[in-house]
Structures are given as structure tokens and as C-alpha cells.
Amino acid sequence: MSASREYAELRRTAARYAHRMRNYTAPMHDRALVLFSGGQDSATCLAWALSRYAHVETVGFDYGQRHAVELEVRPRLLAELRQQFPDWHQRLRDDHLVTMRELAQLSDTALTASAEIRMGAKGLPTTFVPGRNLLFFTYAAAIAYRRDIPVLVGGMCETDYSGYPDCRDDTLKALQIALSLGMDQRFVLETPLMWLSKAQTWQLAQDLGGDALVELIRTETHTCYLGDRTTRHAWGLGCGACPACELRGAGWSGWQAARAASARS
Numbered sequence: 001m002s003a004s005r006e007y008a009e010l011r012r013t014a015a016r017y018a019h020r021m022r023n024y025t026a027p028m029h030d031r032a033l034v035l036f037s038g039g040q041d042s043a044t045c046l047a048w049a050l051s052r053y054a055h056v057e058t059v060g061f062d063y064g065q066r067h068a069v070e071l072e073v074r075p076r077l078l079a080e081l082r083q084q085f086p087d088w089h090q091r092l093r094d095d096h097l098v099t100m101r102e103l104a105q106l107s108d109t110a111l112t113a114s115a116e117i118r119m120g121a122k123g124l125p126t127t128f129v130p131g132r133n134l135l136f137f138t139y140a141a142a143i144a145y146r147r148d149i150p151v152l153v154g155g156m157c158e159t160d161y162s163g164y165p166d167c168r169d170d171t172l173k174a175l176q177i178a179l180s181l182g183m184d185q186r187f188v189l190e191t192p193l194m195w196l197s198k199a200q201t202w203q204l205a206q207d208l209g210g211d212a213l214v215e216l217i218r219t220e221t222h223t224c225y226l227g228d229r230t231t232r233h234a235w236g237l238g239c240g241a242c243p244a245c246e247l248r249g250a251g252w253s254g255w256q257a258a259r260a261a262s263a264r265s
């Protein structure tokens with residue numbers, strides 16, 4: 001092929017490509033399924049999803065967790081979100097509750113048994129449930145598959161966290177590929193809190209839903225591993241001493257301090 005014909009061919013190919021790109025529309029990702037435990041992080045993720053997607057469903061898991069009280073706060077939170085945020089009411093659709101009690105049988109962990117919560121041998125708290133988020137996302141993807149939902153949203157975070165390896169960004173990116181290949185359907189795993197500190201997560205709630213959302217999350221979400229909903233703190237209810245309460249409390253204090261400093265300046 002002569003140089004001029006080669007160049008003409010190249011231009012035609014480039015023109016075809018440019019035309020395709022001009023007519024390319026991203027797949028309509030307007031449906032999302034949120035892993036919603038009833039905790040601060042997942043409630044913030046739910047608000048994030050409601051501000052982005054037209055159709056949002058939720059899924060919760062009953063895995064014999066010690067803090068099963070979070071299963072009781074879920075319906076209350078959903079009802080309050082519907083009532084207090086009319087724009088989100090239409091978007092918030094079905095809630096799914098999946099029972100997976102076998103998780104407590106499979107793993108010996110302080111989150112599903114009354115063992116002591118402390119740092120374990122591998123540098124992880126004894127609350128670590130091996131593979132928990134892998135299972136949650138896999139179950140969620142199975143629900144999303146049959147309901148034609150391409151986006152799965154989870155509140156995992158590797159900034160202020162307890163070191164759980166299944167909360168890491170790389171783990172979840174690998175899982176996104178595994179689920180997409182394994183079900184032959186493209187899934188996108190969104191983790192809006194991945195790189196936020198706990199203080200920034202409070203700020204995100206403020207940005208998404210103002211004081212009303214912060215107040216709802218502060219008073220109605222549940223984080224404490226021990227299931228304590230009697231001891232009151234500035235940041236909500238909880239024992240105040242378990243790793244989850246410590247993270248939540250430190251995040252709240254950090255956020256309050258940052259707000260006070262910015263108000264002064």
C-alpha cells in the first residue's frame with residue numbers, strides 16, 4: 001500500500017472512531033442497590049445514592065450479628081428518609097433483607113459471638129468476620145442481577161477503618177471484575193466513602209441532606225458492636241468504647257472541631 005493510501009485509510013479509521021465516540025452514550029446507570037446495614041456509613045451512602053440515581057433499592061443482612069439492633073433501626077431510618085426528604089421519596093424503592101446465619105457458624109468472631117473485642121494475632125480486631133463484604137456484595141449482585149440493577153453501593157472505607165482487608169479498594173475493584181465476569185453482566189461497585197475520613201463522612205451527610213440528615217444519622221443510625229442503644233453521646237448512641245464507637249466518636253469530634261475552626265476564621 002502506498003504511503004498516501006495508507007494515510008487515507010488511517011484518516012477514515014480515525015473519522016469512524018470519532019463518529020462512534022460522538023454517538024456514544026454511557027449506559028444509563030440510573031438504578032442502584034445500596035448495602036444498607038443501618039449504620040452511619042451505609043446511611044450516608046444511601047443518601048449519596050438517592051441524590052444520584054432515580055431508582056434506589058436497599059439490602060440488609062441478618063448474619064447473627066451481636067448488634068442485631070441495627071436490623072431494627074433500618075426500617076425506621078427508611079421511613080424517616082421518606083418522610084423528611086420528599087425528593088428522595090419517589091426514588092427509594094424496595095428493601096431486601098437476606099438471612100445468612102451460616103456466617104456465624106463459619107467464623108469464630110467477636111461480631112457474631114460474645115467473645116471479647118480486642119486486637120487479634122494478625123493485627124485485626126476480633127470483630128473481623130472473614131470475607132463478610134465479599135459475601136455481602138456477592139449476594140447483593142445476585143439480587144441486582146435479577147432486578148436489572150447495574151450499580152452496587154457500599155460504605156467501605158480504607159481511611160479511618162479497622163484494617164479489614166475486605167474493605168480495601170483493591171479488594172472491591174477485583175470483586176467488581178469477578179462479579180461482572182461470573183454473572184456475565186457489567187456491575188459497577190461504588191464506594192463513595194473509600195477515601196474519606198470519618199469526619200469527612202459527617203460533612204458529606206451535611207452536604208447531601210443538611211442538618212436534618214446529620215441529625216437523623218446521629219440519632220437513628222447504629223454503629224456500636226455491642227448493640228448498646230442506651231448510652232447517649234454527642235455523636236449518638238453506643239457503648240463508647242468498642243472500635244466502632246471509637247471511630248464514630250473521633251470522627252464526630254474531628255468534624256465539630258473543623259467546623260468550629262472554619263467558623264472562627
Ligand code: ZN
Pocket residue numbers: 223224225226227228238239240241242243244245246
Ligand atoms: Zn460500642
